[in-house]
Amino acid sequence: MVRARQRDIAQAAGVSEATVSRVLNDHPGVSEATRQSVMVALDVLGFERPTYLRRKSVGLVGLILPELTNPIFPAFAQLISTALARRGFIPILCTQTAGGVHEDDYVQQLLDHGVAGMINISGLHADSDSKPGRYFRLRELGMPLVLVNGAIDGLDVPTIANDDVAAIEMAIAHLTELGHVRIGLAAGPDRFIPVIRKLWGFRGAMARHTSLSRAEIDDLIVHELFTVDGGAAAAARLLDRGVTAIAAASDLMALGAVRAVRARGLRVPQDVSVIGYDDSPLIAFSDPPLTTIRQNVTAMSETAVNSLVEIIGGSDSRAKEFTFRPELVVRGSTAPCVVQARERHTPRARGLRAAKVSDERP
């Protein structure tokens, strides 16, 4: 390796060129942390690692994801893979696709190939309609398992979850502080546990922060798929009901909501506020930059890997839910409510106003 490159590596790793040379030539007197920094610098800059710096695998771990289209799942995959690699495990990513490989088939393959454990993100355990037996069978086989964003009652495994109730409460508190009352919830399908939790949080927060009745609040909830198109469809239905703000169940749904608002000739956030959920990678670059509720993907990924590695190492697996507090990230898609602007534009609001006007007539 030429000296120019050693200089680049030293700079990237924040160590001296002499240290880089010692690491590359496997000389003694280098701490494990320094060795790791140099290895990361080699990888980031794209140089090949010396053979001795290759990791010895202590086993395979299956990581099951529902899909890779929503950018929150690649974010989980990247962080969990990195954390597993650091502990010496080789991650096997199993991503499902519509019409593709089924979760149970992936699990069977992972069993056939003797994985040391499995981490399952937003799988069938997040679907309240799915049969929980598959997970109890895995535990009977002694397979170390960690579930992320979902839960199976009575199963002795750690569950890592974002606090969905707190998440929607933060969104509603933010929007009501901006003066919004008619806030629509663009939710995903109502079978999913995170959705059920958000519904619960939405009803509670709306009851506390507004004077709307339970029936009025329920009228502001619509269920569509967790996609851009799903968000657009949900927003269209909510705009018909006279909302001035939309809380979406994912950033993708929020992008769809922004599109639907603009399709009516309205502006985000001047006419309608939109808040997302996830804080997906690159979402800060959206137009407008999306206000959203951040899942603590980094802490969740670290905890999932630590919990799994502990069980693989011999700790008893226990039913324990690690709940992570989300954060409100205020960017440019939410603004103070200007109700008049809404009333001019939505049929329902026009209808309500017309009704009100006629009420005023004696």
Add this chain to the structure above:
Amino acid sequence: MVRARQRDIAQAAGVSEATVSRVLNDHPGVSEATRQSVMVALDVLGFERPTYLRRKSVGLVGLILPELTNPIFPAFAQLISTALARRGFIPILCTQTAGGVHEDDYVQQLLDHGVAGMINISGLHADSDSKPGRYFRLRELGMPLVLVNGAIDGLDVPTIANDDVAAIEMAIAHLTELGHVRIGLAAGPDRFIPVIRKLWGFRGAMARHTSLSRAEIDDLIVHELFTVDGGAAAAARLLDRGVTAIAAASDLMALGAVRAVRARGLRVPQDVSVIGYDDSPLIAFSDPPLTTIRQNVTAMSETAVNSLVEIIGGSDSRAKEFTFRPELVVRGSTAPCVVQARERHTPRARGLRAAKVSDERP
């Protein structure tokens, strides 16, 4: 399954409820295409598949990716996984991370687990400095292999590549039509084959479309990492050199370039045009919506899988490069050049103008 759900599935699959019932109960008289549509609808809507609709695996295929942070890689992973599943193969995703599992270690694991073949995207085969021996050894073992976006001279494997030369030519033709002459290239590290091809294309296109000398053109090329920060750093250096437009080697670099332009108080596209490369998922939602060069990820993924499946099925593996033509996607980050605006803002341009003024003095 209740009737309401059969109706949803029928609607999503575009078939009758009676057909859905026949598929779910494995009755005869249903075409494979219809069965597939119903299965996709089940998956999209999140219902469980009947056991008989599970796929029988014909083998595992390793899919090696450099990372998942750049959204183009999850896009490839999703499409290739789907195409493999449709052919009965279970994909194993191997994603690298800085300081994580090395490509060679993934390959060894895949060999140990008896995969039927491997698809490698932008791996060490894309790095002109890496040793090609690892790929020749794989072929000596008889392992079916397809390489995407990179190439190894003399290796008897199909290579799937975007036409990088055509891509940069499209970008330069678009920008010069808008009146830009001082166009900067924010390129990735110069070891990578796609970068080397883009450099070649850039020099040729700039020589054809402008009257700049070879030295002046070379002065408009900077190399940084393929990241948002890399793009911002490259753009800062290019703005110092008085560019009015920036062609970035990835959409992530383009987002960084937009950020760097704005950090100088300039606007995109009114003051500086920026064009990306990839057409990553969701990039159309960026601010401004990014003009970019689209990689035909769908066709490339299909071809990679078809080529691999043919080799697994017994066809001879041959050195053949499938090159895919990219497309210019014009959105909102490019606009006609207004040189005066540039000259006011960039030190180099100010220097050039000052020099010109002093030349005019006799």
